[in-house]
Amino acid sequence: MSKNSELRSVIETTAVVIGSFVAAVILIVLLTKDYSSNEPAAEKVVDASTTEPVAQVEVDDQSEGSADKVIDAxxxxxxxxxxxxEGGLMGAPKIGSEEQWAPRIAQGKDTLVxxxxxxxRTMPARGGNAKLSDEEVAAAVIDMANAAGANF
Ligand code: HEC
Incomplete structure (x- = not known):
């Protein structure tokens, strides 16, 4: 019987000890949560700002890709x-000058493009920008020619 009561008191003590540990842990967790909800929030903002440029780079890549699809002449x-x-540098036909463009336009769209x-001659391939696609150069040619009276 005394062994039983000893056991009981041991179990009770253990239960109380475990209970208070659990309570303490829960308290700590709650307290840390409260603090971390403030601090890591600020850290998250910092994290976001460090990852944002990466995201922006991706967005830029996408916009470049979409720029290929939607060409803005x-x-x-x-x-x-x-x-x-614009200024007719080196004898380049001026944008909007029907007089200067007329003999060029007469060659036809495909030749001009x-x-x-x-x-x-002194007109550099793709205006000097090798990154321009054929479609982009063609769109620019068509836009400049049409601005000078063509109907491409
Ligand atoms: C470095 C100056 C320069 C740049 C940049 C430039 N051009 Fe030219 N372009 C010229 C000159 C100079 C001529 C006239 C060449 C000639 O007929 O001797 C010319 C002529 C042309 C012609 C007429 C070609 C023909 O067969 O008569 C077209 C079309 C043209 N350019 C389109 C473009 C387009 C489109 C761009 C931009 C993507 C561009 N150019 C950028 C200098 C330039």
């Missing part, structure tokens, strides 16, 4: 062709 011209064709892609 005006943008291509502004970035690659206007430097010569192939001259722009491959270059002709």
């Amino acid at each position: 005006k943008q291509i011209i502004a970035a690659n062709c206007a430097m010569c064709h 192939s001259h722009a892609i491959n270059g002709i």
